[in-house]
Amino acid sequence: MAEPAKTPALTLTPTTPCGAMLPLRIGTLTLSEVDPGHLTAMAPRQGGALGAALSAAHGLDLPGPGRATGTDAARAIWFGRAHVLLMGPAPDPSLAAQAALTDISDGWAVVRLEGAGAAAVLARLTPIDLRPTVFPPGQTARTEVFHMQAAITRLADDAFLIMVFRSMSQTLVHDLRTAMEGVAARAGD
Amino acid sequence: MRITCPICGERDRREFYYQGDAVALRRPDPDDTPEDWDAYLHLRDNPAGVTRDLWYHEMGCGAWLVVTRNTVTHEVLGAVLASDAARGAA
Numbered sequence A: 001m002a003e004p005a006k007t008p009a010l011t012l013t014p015t016t017p018c019g020a021m022l023p024l025r026i027g028t029l030t031l032s033e034v035d036p037g038h039l040t041a042m043a044p045r046q047g048g049a050l051g052a053a054l055s056a057a058h059g060l061d062l063p064g065p066g067r068a069t070g071t072d073a074a075r076a077i078w079f080g081r082a083h084v085l086l087m088g089p090a091p092d093p094s095l096a097a098q099a100a101l102t103d104i105s106d107g108w109a110v111v112r113l114e115g116a117g118a119a120a121v122l123a124r125l126t127p128i129d130l131r132p133t134v135f136p137p138g139q140t141a142r143t144e145v146f147h148m149q150a151a152i153t154r155l156a157d158d159a160f161l162i163m164v165f166r167s168m169s170q171t172l173v174h175d176l177r178t179a180m181e182g183v184a185a186r187a188g189d
Numbered sequence B: 001m002r003i004t005c006p007i008c009g010e011r012d013r014r015e016f017y018y019q020g021d022a023v024a025l026r027r028p029d030p031d032d033t034p035e036d037w038d039a040y041l042h043l044r045d046n047p048a049g050v051t052r053d054l055w056y057h058e059m060g061c062g063a064w065l066v067v068t069r070n071t072v073t074h075e076v077l078g079a080v081l082a083s084d085a086a087r088g089a090a
């Protein structure tokens, strides 16, 4: 009687949305992938007190429309009408009474574009006004990046956090790379 | 063309999806006449001038808006949240 076939050893390796495509360095600019940790969409309940719960549990101010609060370790990013994204920590259970929570971890590709000319790169891809007076650090927008639904947050004068659906990560990197190359090519102008 | 979203501020037209006449906010009651329902479903004005449409801020905040605009001059005269318009005198 034949020996039962041996199951080959199987190793599952997690991959990030952008995988080996990043990081990229072109001229003065870098594009790197961000591991955002947990992503939780929070839809505040009417009459609830999400702000107080978020502050008590995670030390984060609840951002109003177009604003983002927090640091790399934990952020709260306004994410559309009646939506705030919690990025980083797993949501504290106390939040559930104040907002409808949806785990969207791994659903988005998150990248960081940084360096002199970062705004010029994004200006090739998005219709929003990126001038520092209109879109300073701490400002965020739901908008488009070259036909993709996106969220753009300005972290610093020359640093942006850019999010698109995970399935579009390859297009995002391609479009950003093309724009970065264009800006770098004109750096001497 | 730019539309000022009440939530996001002034944005480029490409962020918005056009749905059609804001008549959708004036749905007849179930026992209204067939003529009312016929008009609601099928009859639209085609004004040369000011009109009100439903637009969706698809690439932005995801809000439905009632946009008032002029079909002759292409001016965008204003935009309010459809939820507010539906609650008020739509």
Ligand SMILES: [Zn+2]
Pocket (backbone or CB within 6 Å): B005, B006, B007, B008, B009, B057, B060, B061, B062, B063
């Ligand atoms: Zn909007």
